[in-house]
Amino acid sequence: MDLDISRIVKETSSIVLIELVSHDGSALPLYQAGAHIELKLPNGLLRQYSLCRLPTTGMSYEIAVLKDPHSRGGSELLHKMQVGDRLQASYPQNHFLLKNPRKTAILLGAGIGITPLIPMAQMLSKTGVDFALHYSAKSPASAAFYDQLKTSVFADKVHWHFSNSNSRLDIESLLRGFTSHPDLYICGPSQYIEEVMNCAKVMGWPEEKLHREFFTGTKSPLMDQVPREMFQVKIASSGQMIDVPPGVSITEALEMNGIDIPISCEEGWCGTCMTRVIDGVPDHRDTFLSPQEHARNSLIMPCCSGSRSDCLVLDL
Numbered sequence: 001m002d003l004d005i006s007r008i009v010k011e012t013s014s015i016v017l018i019e020l021v022s023h024d025g026s027a028l029p030l031y032q033a034g035a036h037i038e039l040k041l042p043n044g045l046l047r048q049y050s051l052c053r054l055p056t057t058g059m060s061y062e063i064a065v066l067k068d069p070h071s072r073g074g075s076e077l078l079h080k081m082q083v084g085d086r087l088q089a090s091y092p093q094n095h096f097l098l099k100n101p102r103k104t105a106i107l108l109g110a111g112i113g114i115t116p117l118i119p120m121a122q123m124l125s126k127t128g129v130d131f132a133l134h135y136s137a138k139s140p141a142s143a144a145f146y147d148q149l150k151t152s153v154f155a156d157k158v159h160w161h162f163s164n165s166n167s168r169l170d171i172e173s174l175l176r177g178f179t180s181h182p183d184l185y186i187c188g189p190s191q192y193i194e195e196v197m198n199c200a201k202v203m204g205w206p207e208e209k210l211h212r213e214f215f216t217g218t219k220s221p222l223m224d225q226v227p228r229e230m231f232q233v234k235i236a237s238s239g240q241m242i243d244v245p246p247g248v249s250i251t252e253a254l255e256m257n258g259i260d261i262p263i264s265c266e267e268g269w270c271g272t273c274m275t276r277v278i279d280g281v282p283d284h285r286d287t288f289l290s291p292q293e294h295a296r297n298s299l300i301m302p303c304c305s306g307s308r309s310d311c312l313v314l315d316l
């Protein structure tokens with residue numbers, strides 16, 4: 001889709017809200033809470049951003065962009081863009097759906113990770129489902145959507161945790177307060193997600209009640225494991241065999257042979273490069289797929305994962 005920037009609002013010193021409308025004025029595809037769009041930036045980079053409010057008129061999308069001090073050219077460029085600039089975007093996709101939209105949910109967001117949780121809170125509030133939103137940030141000044149949430153119809157469900165004022169989230173005591181195991185939806189930096197997930201698992205939360213979405217800067221720790229041996233990738237449609245030497249990713253090896261797979265984070269957390277495995281055993285190094293999906297070995301993130309077998313046959 002061709003989208004134009006129609007509004008830019010400075011949410012905090014490092015976060016801007018960008019409103020996008022269709023270039024030809026048509027209505028935009030609808031989406032459910034937790035969805036994101038992938039933007040193709042003028043420099044060719046692909047970047048994913050959560051849609052940070054429930055669709056209302058269907059005429060615009062809103063995303064929030066944190067200026068990453070280690071930006072590889074994505075967030076920095078978006079922070080320089082102006083109203084009227086054009087971007088290409090994918091249709092909304094959703095890997096972070098409300099799995100049980102009629103049951104109690106606990107939403108846990110840190111920093112820019114609040115963005116997909118806002119439409120979830122709006123949805124749950126609209127349908128009268130019991131929920132709580134725990135928002136961790138450094139301070140009120142660094143919390144995007146602070147005013148919006150403070151004045152929202154569900155303001156009483158929002159619990160603020162500011163690290164500079166001794167109100168940091170105590171995950172253990174929060175989770176200890178539940179006699180049942182409600183669905184937990186977690187989004188933020190990898191350390192935060194891991195902390196919540198680990199604590200919940202220790203306290204008996206079933207895996208299927210834990211839902212998380214990673215954000216920029218959450219490189220999979222598995223990527224730093226021992227280097228792999230050389231292996232081969234077979235392209236199922238053509239039978240072409242491609243060598244993947246140690247230190248080279250599958251996507252890089254494919255690209256050298258003229259086969260392009262869309263990539264974005266190149267760190268195993270966004271899901272853009274997900275490819276079906278027809279045969280062989282992947283060496284999973286991503287954080288996008290769940291442990292159960294890793295065990296099934298039918299999908300791979302070729303930007304960061306390798307192969308435990310000599311050959312991987314990919315559905316390309």
Ligand code: FES
Pocket residue numbers: 262263264265266267268269270271272273274286288301302303304
């Ligand atoms: S490009 Fe993000 S998971 Fe591969």
